[in-house]
Amino acid sequence: MENFNEDIMKEKPSKKPRPEASKVKELRRQTPPTDSKNELPIDEGYSKTFLRVVIAVSVFLISITLSGVLGINSMFENSRKQIVSNFTVQIIPLPNYEESRKDLLNVVNFLEKYPNIKQVSVLSDNELKALIEPWLGNNVDIELLPIPKLLDVQITPNVDFDYKKLMIRLSEVSSQASINDHNLWLSRLLKFINSLKVLALTVLLLVALASVTAIVYAAQTSLNIHKDTINILHIIGATDNYIALNYVKQITYTSLVAGIIGTLISVPAILVVGSMAKGIEAGIFNTVSFGAQNWLTIFSLPVLSAIFVAITAYITIVKKLKNMI
Amino acid sequence: MLESLGYITAINIKKGKKMETRGFEPIVEMKNVSLAYGDNPPVLKSIDFAFRRGSMHFLTGKSGAGKTSLLSMLYLAQRPTEGTLKVFGSNIAMTDRDKMAFLRRRIGVVFQDFRLLEHLSVFDNVALPLRLKGMKEKEIRQRVIELLAWVDLSHNMYVKSSEISGGEKQRVAIARAVINRPEILLADEPTGNVDNEIALKLMKLFAELNRLGTTVIIATHSEELMERYNYPRLKLENGHLEYIK
Numbered sequence A: 001m002e003n004f005n006e007d008i009m010k011e012k013p014s015k016k017p018r019p020e021a022s023k024v025k026e027l028r029r030q031t032p033p034t035d036s037k038n039e040l041p042i043d044e045g046y047s048k049t050f051l052r053v054v055i056a057v058s059v060f061l062i063s064i065t066l067s068g069v070l071g072i073n074s075m076f077e078n079s080r081k082q083i084v085s086n087f088t089v090q091i092i093p094l095p096n097y098e099e100s101r102k103d104l105l106n107v108v109n110f111l112e113k114y115p116n117i118k119q120v121s122v123l124s125d126n127e128l129k130a131l132i133e134p135w136l137g138n139n140v141d142i143e144l145l146p147i148p149k150l151l152d153v154q155i156t157p158n159v160d161f162d163y164k165k166l167m168i169r170l171s172e173v174s175s176q177a178s179i180n181d182h183n184l185w186l187s188r189l190l191k192f193i194n195s196l197k198v199l200a201l202t203v204l205l206l207v208a209l210a211s212v213t214a215i216v217y218a219a220q221t222s223l224n225i226h227k228d229t230i231n232i233l234h235i236i237g238a239t240d241n242y243i244a245l246n247y248v249k250q251i252t253y254t255s256l257v258a259g260i261i262g263t264l265i266s267v268p269a270i271l272v273v274g275s276m277a278k279g280i281e282a283g284i285f286n287t288v289s290f291g292a293q294n295w296l297t298i299f300s301l302p303v304l305s306a307i308f309v310a311i312t313a314y315i316t317i318v319k320k321l322k323n324m325i
Numbered sequence B: 001m002l003e004s005l006g007y008i009t010a011i012n013i014k015k016g017k018k019m020e021t022r023g024f025e026p027i028v029e030m031k032n033v034s035l036a037y038g039d040n041p042p043v044l045k046s047i048d049f050a051f052r053r054g055s056m057h058f059l060t061g062k063s064g065a066g067k068t069s070l071l072s073m074l075y076l077a078q079r080p081t082e083g084t085l086k087v088f089g090s091n092i093a094m095t096d097r098d099k100m101a102f103l104r105r106r107i108g109v110v111f112q113d114f115r116l117l118e119h120l121s122v123f124d125n126v127a128l129p130l131r132l133k134g135m136k137e138k139e140i141r142q143r144v145i146e147l148l149a150w151v152d153l154s155h156n157m158y159v160k161s162s163e164i165s166g167g168e169k170q171r172v173a174i175a176r177a178v179i180n181r182p183e184i185l186l187a188d189e190p191t192g193n194v195d196n197e198i199a200l201k202l203m204k205l206f207a208e209l210n211r212l213g214t215t216v217i218i219a220t221h222s223e224e225l226m227e228r229y230n231y232p233r234l235k236l237e238n239g240h241l242e243y244i245k
């Protein structure tokens, strides 16, 4: 063996010096350049740029939509607790005192039996007196005045109370009774908010769909471009898993960066919309809160989207590699 | 003593797993193997041949005779259109994808057109088979540097493999094929692009690997090469494989 090796060395081309053991040692000491060692280069062509843009835009859209949903949700929760748990019914008195009384009793009876109504209380004469005192002084006999009677109605919290239906049914009981329609309007607003949420969900799904398409496209394009490289890797003994992970590692890193950019761009937009919402807060809602937890959700988007990209790309690639040598 | 190639013996001795040398066990078996591309008439027709473990052969034949095609079946890039091919005792028609990958790791290939990964450096190309195995980077460096020094490529170790000459590419291809000490070495015109001196040196390398147990098949046109080294020849003609000597 030794002889054989010596033999080989003698036959080395004479123009080049024999690599001394010390030279090899010296070479080993050198730090190699830190170039990319990725066996599968994906940093070529448009597909990577395309993917970057799509991911950044998707994450931006998801971030905006999600923060909208989260913001609306907190408004919804805060408002609903207050508005929906009680409402007022007013009954205009009839000319005849006895009839008025009967009417009032009918309405109270009706309401008390109505589903999801917990409690009905008639504002007492004293309470009414206190309400009108500033205008009429304190020597007034309430019973004799044509002042509407007010009922405070408590309903079961957290139920989707149908005011419209109640209104129709109530009008059948008494032509004098009406529901305080401030509440009614608010309940309609809440319904509107709910449909906005459904819309937002649809947007999220569409964005996700667009991203999947982009990821699959980028992965497939890349595999087509690098078919030769992949064939060589396969022949040398790379498993599908090795090749797929090599690619997924790169595409995931790319998406993570793109996702962070998308999220960062969305932050000013969220802040602007948020401050606009604060402006209407006084009119309708009690609290528009976009707290730390919501921000945390927003900032986790790049990571979540990178994981999403990784899984989608992995599945796409492994499936495609199975059809190669 | 020199260190070049030393790793081949060193590893052998250190790990105590000396390769099985010449025996009668066939390492590659072809039974009635035919190969056709698409609907074209077959390039290879009912070939029956078995390569003994530890043997060394020349594969010859005119240009277009099907040398590369035959080798490509042996390095498991294509399956026979007909017949049975067994490599390392595994019937290739019934081997699953992952198992194929592991079989391929035991085979070193020098492609006629080199097929280097052009975006990678010379070093990374040669390191590839070791990285696939999951070898530690430190050990990879040691082995690759040694082998590159031996094939005289130390000076452009970190040059992109697209930026070196044809002869240099050939040496990179050979280094990549042998770095993992394959059990089978398939070399397609390995001396086609190098001067005589280097050709001789490469033949010595193949012979040494063969001596250590590697089964070697070298496809070549060169009468001179075949005359100089007295290994048995297999000749492809009209799709049939003929054994000479």
Ligand SMILES: Nc1ncnc2c1ncn2[C@@H]1O[C@H](COP(=O)(O)OP(=O)(O)OP(=O)(O)O)[C@@H](O)[C@H]1O
Residues within 6 Å of the ligand: B037, B043, B061, B062, B063, B064, B065, B066, B067, B068, B069, B070, B112
């Ligand atoms: N991928 C392919 N698709 C279709 N036909 C092919 C393919 N590869 C080779 N052939 C055909 O098969 C025949 C044998 O080609 P092959 O490359 O195996 O010959 P070879 O003996 O290696 O020739 P050379 O000495 O020139 O390298 C040729 O006629 C060629 O046209």
Ligand SMILES: [Mg+2]
Residues within 6 Å of the ligand: B067, B068, B069, B112, B188
């Ligand atoms: Mg050929």
